[in-house]
Amino acid sequence: MTKNINQYRQWIDQLLDEGRTVQVPVYGMSMFPILMPRDTVQIKRITFEEMKPGQVLVFEQNGQWVAHRLVKKITKNQTLITRGDGLPYSDAPVDANRAKGIITKVIKTRSPFARSINTKIDQFLVGVAPVTGWFFWTAGRIVSWGLQIR
Numbered sequence: 001m002t003k004n005i006n007q008y009r010q011w012i013d014q015l016l017d018e019g020r021t022v023q024v025p026v027y028g029m030s031m032f033p034i035l036m037p038r039d040t041v042q043i044k045r046i047t048f049e050e051m052k053p054g055q056v057l058v059f060e061q062n063g064q065w066v067a068h069r070l071v072k073k074i075t076k077n078q079t080l081i082t083r084g085d086g087l088p089y090s091d092a093p094v095d096a097n098r099a100k101g102i103i104t105k106v107i108k109t110r111s112p113f114a115r116s117i118n119t120k121i122d123q124f125l126v127g128v129a130p131v132t133g134w135f136f137w138t139a140g141r142i143v144s145w146g147l148q149i150r
Contacts, residue, residue, distance in 0.1 A: 009065060016045040016101055023107055030084030031056070031067055032140035033113045034125075040108040041067070045101040048078055054122030056103040057082060059094050066091075067103060071126050083129055086136040 015022050026039040034056070035041065043058050051057065051073055057080065058067045068082040071090060078096040083089070106114035116122065125132065 012043075013100065016043065019045070021104065026067060029140040029144050030086050031069075032086035032136055032143065033111055034085050034116060035067065035106065035114065036109065036111050036143075038108075039106060039111065039114065041103045042105040042107055043101045044104045046099075048073070048096045048099075051080070051096070051099070051102070054126050056117060056122075058100040058103065060098045060100065061091065061094060065100065069122070069125060069129070071129065083133065085125060085129070085132070086140040088133045088137050 012022050012024065021042055021044045023040055023042050026035050026041055027037050029037065051070055053070050053072060055070050056067055057070050058065055059080070059082070060066070066082075066084075068084045068087075068091060070080055071083050072081040073079070073096070074081070074093075080094040080096055080099065082091045082094055084091075103117055106117050116125075
């Protein structure tokens with residue numbers, strides 16, 4: 001199965017390199033309440049110069065593809081600081097060359113908050129993340145627990 005996942009990611013990477021926009025499913029609760037498991041998002045490759053705090057980046061970290069919000073970009077060494085909206089802390093710094101692209105649109109979702117992708121709310125969420133991260137993390141655990149019961 002790992003081989004299939006790696007082939008799938010390589011194929012998606014190739015499509016992004018060709019300038020195409022791709023649709024992929026989301027797994028996990030780290031971006032709760034904006035994104036939820038089984039949502040479908042659209043990803044587009046962008047350059048480091050085009051990246052802006054507030055955008056939701058897709059990047060590779062520890063062999064996984066992760067979608068987290070860009071909090072800060074450090075131009076000197078092309079490093080990105082990211083954070084899941086539903087997490088209490090920022091991620092370890094990410095090299096910009098690990099970025100796959102940004103989420104440009106949420107195609108299918110169960111979250112009423114998904115419409116905030118690529119709006120002014122993105123920048124607001126970057127500023128309030130130290131407070132909302134703990135709240136969203138707790139709420140996400142409750143929602144996730146409820147989803148497992150069913």
